Amino acid sequence: MPVKRTGFFIGLLVAVLFALLPFAGESYYIQLLTVIFYWIGLAACWNLMCGYTGYIDFGSAAYTGIGAYVAGIIMVRSGLPLLTTIPLAGLGAGVIALAVGWPTLRLRGAYFAIATFALAEALMQVAEEWTGLTEGGIGITIPQRLEEFDYYWLYLFLAALVVAITWWVEHHKHGYALKAIHEDEHAAAQVGINTHTIKLKTYVTSAFFIGMLGALEGSRLGYFKPDDVFDVHITIKMVIMSLLGGMGTVLGPVIGATFLQLIEDYLGAQFLNFYLVIIGAIIVCVIIFLPRGIVGSTIERLRLKFRRQP
């Protein structure tokens, strides 16, 4: 069996093992893992677009927010069951991603970073001000909730799915095209890659999954305000998790998200502001000293070590 496929099956096995874990009894770890899977899902979505193409989305929280609000408003207004609103939330996020990506992905990466950054801020303000639709700053209460274990399984499933998509992309023509765009977009276009379409497809896919995750998290919280689900710190965490693990690698976001979430579990609650100062310092150091992240730098070292002699 080729090495590629072995990796895939090991991953699948690990996911199945984690899926069986709740049968061993409820514990503190299930809750911690639920949150970790949520963040692996988000970081993997971010990595799928930004890690592979090099186009940086600084407003991914826009899609968790849209997801949470689309699902929440539909549930409140029409009483549709929670699980049917989740894909709708994904679609809502996907449509906005299409509208934002269409003009900006044609331009230099800087414009994309700027537009997405401003998008999240603007949407948060709209959610604050459009009180007729969103209840504004009073917040919205979600009438339905799943069982604790259901969130565990759904987050595990979505995270595994996005990582599997990333794996597929990595070993497929689509992934080569994305990497080519990252290296040199002009050259990629010259060898016949339709760079705009392929970036747009990836971006919309990533937003679709972020929207679904955001909708689920909204219902798990039960009650939220615009600045909870459009919070800039959601984006920050997605960026840092991918960056720490290694952007443009399959396992990078998995390792980065687990690592950061565990640190935050210990440090974050006590010193929120200092925590952010430290996170800022970590970003600066990673960029300067470890630009390929934990996984990326390790792979590079292994490759150098085991390179076949010519």
Place this chain on the structure above:
Amino acid sequence: MSMLIIQSLINGILMGGIYALYSAGFSLIFGVMGVVNIAHGDLLMLGAFITFWMFIGLGLDPFLTLPFSVAGLFVLGYLMQRLAINRVVGAPPIMSYILTFGMHLMISNLALVAWTADPRAVTTAYSGANLAFLGLTLPWIKLITFLISLGVIGLLYWLLNHSQTGRAIQATAQDREMARLTGIKVDRIYALTFGLGAAITGLAGSMVVAFQDVEPGMGLPYTIIAFCVVVLGGMGYIPGALIGGLILGIVGSVSTMLFTSGWSIAITFFLLYLMLLFRPAGITGKGIVE
């Protein structure tokens, strides 16, 4: 009603001067190095705090603090570039976005830890003085900041085109390797450019105390406004910042008067979106798109 609109147009134009000034710094940094400085609004916040503390602590007149924040921010910007950002200038642009994003987190949260989130006002004896005519008011202090802004943008433009250093900066922006071949120390030019951009941003920060209270979290909205200003005026094209700044000042002020300040941010974004859709090189068409 029409008087109200004219009054808010005037307020918008006066605010637009500040927008134009620090966005010119943002545009300069982008034009020369391709660095999108996400910590830009935080530099403005630091400038505002320098003025606040010198006013409260030493009793200095806010206008007399301007040289200190220019000098302080120049040194900080020079060091930021020299020690960190220079290492990623040649790397893919995403590295610099993420790096300055990390700097934004550090600066704004350190300020929050040090000074708390309380808004602080700088109120002088002459803060309320204004020129009143036809039922309109024109606060002297804001008028002066506007004139200083225009003067400094003009000075920057002149320096870039007519001084030895300015021409070296332009040469480096056009072709890094050719500039190096002609004996320009590229690293030093980059640090100087960043210092210059930070200095005029600090200046704008010192003057922004005439318009709003000072608080550690004030930077981020200014960064977003700078994005919009330079996209309107053309990324990397300095005189464009003036056009973009005035437009954004007016749009912000009029939409705040007609709706609320929350909507005005949404409208600003919508304007940005339309520009990116139809005219990404800015109104003048001189922005860097590729």
